[in-house]
Amino acid sequence: MPDATLPTTYPTANDVADALDALRSSTPLVQSLTNLVSANFVTNVLLAAGASNAHIDNVHEAAGFAAIASGVLVNLGTPDDGTAAAFTLAAESATASGTPWVLDPVGVGGLPWRTELAAGLLTQRPTAIRGNASEIIALAGLGNFGRGVDSSSESEGALPAAVALLQFAQVVSASGAIDYIVGRGESGTVGVRVLGGSPLLTKVTATGCALGGLAAAYLAVTPSSLLGLTAAHTHVAVASELAQRNSSGPGSFAVAFLDALASITPEDIRAQARIERLDL
Template sequence: MTITSADLGVALDALRARVPLVHSLTNIVSANFLTNVLLAAGASNAHIDNAHEAGDFARIAGGVLVNLGTPDDGTAVAFTAAAEAAHDAGTPWVLDPVGVGGLAWRSSLAADLLKFRPTAIRGNASEVIALAGLGGDTRGVDSSDDPAAAVPAAVALLQHAEVVSASGPVDHLVGHDADGGLLGVRIGGGSAMLPRVTSTGCSLGALVAAYLAVAETPLVGLAAAHAHVAVASEIAEAASSGPGSFAVAYLDALYSLDAATLAERVVLDTFDIAEIR
């Protein structure tokens, strides 16, 4: 089987119908904008990153995001508690390995979190390569690698996760289709304005967690989140004149996008992973 644009539209309708609650353990830079993105897209958010409550809440949330943007000793304990609880409860959870590869402590933390088998790993190409142990060069939250180059690393990470995505000008996703076969998906389009507004990448990770709570398969959920962002950002760019107006227009576009428009505008194709590996 494969994934079609119609599948992504079905996932969007499911998101709006079920309004999943995301438990986000994210960085101090992104919390506000991330919450607004989830609310605009059709989900909701609870930002609970203390070690006393993170595990308990991860068990009852629709999906969980663990984002390593600004970790400290306390949040590291909360990350571990939430990841372990989500794994035990069957709650889908997303690992966003921000800055992994460039900083030793957070890289070790990310490696430790893999034992709780994230449903999805979402990062830029350099972070995906670094997390898989294949080298790579990270520069803060920027990526110096092309997403296509990260496909072998993403496939290697499937031993720890159900699906993996490397973001960039064309997002590359890997996982399994409904029949269990290995499948690669590309999501093109999007806007060059996205990197000009803080938290667009972090909020994508949260949106992935929301879609994982409602989609038919993890790969459909991952693809739907990437497609929602790509199409909404294109609509927002056409209605804006700079980063400030883009941020507002982006929230509006996430909110107003419907399944038919998503299916019509998404740039989607699948690829044979063996050809790239």
């Protein structure tokens, strides 16, 4: 379904800087239904960036909380029967309530039950889908999933799959060394690439999951879904570059990354963000 709020111009560093101001002034509350490995880190990233988080993933409260949250993250990292049911309840409620929600299809394609669960969640029309290249390709049915939760595909190669998934979502991103983000407005498909970031992001668990949570937060405060998803990717890219300069390895990087997410200013975004328009 086209996103009627997609801008006629592409997101710029100035737009993302304004989005950062909006995030910190409103402190959106994200409901995270995320995996056991990432729950703590997702919460810390959201708090550092300027948002807030509630980890509500049980069947008794998931739907009710999704209706009042600012945004929702549904992450398929470690599902069981209970959380799978909560995923569906939260997605249904978010869609019905107009709450923006993000589907992060961790590990999709490699395991049949998880893949079937992801396919069902697509029918609930997520606002955004965020995954690595292999996950996006597998979710679109264009290929097989790679290795574990790591990507075996380059993010640019996932562009056709990302565009195909726009039949379900307003915006889709495939992350990697370069992040690709596509959306569909009244005039057709639009997209950007976000350059930069640190390779150390792949050495710390849950950085991708945290990106999904941050996307849910930005979607709650931006006038378009394309800008919201672009802002989340840009915030992470710029913060990770700063963190790498202030760290000596993955352990110190994780701490420095949280500090950088918190300390980055709109002026830093304007000076350091690298966002390029895609010709699709």
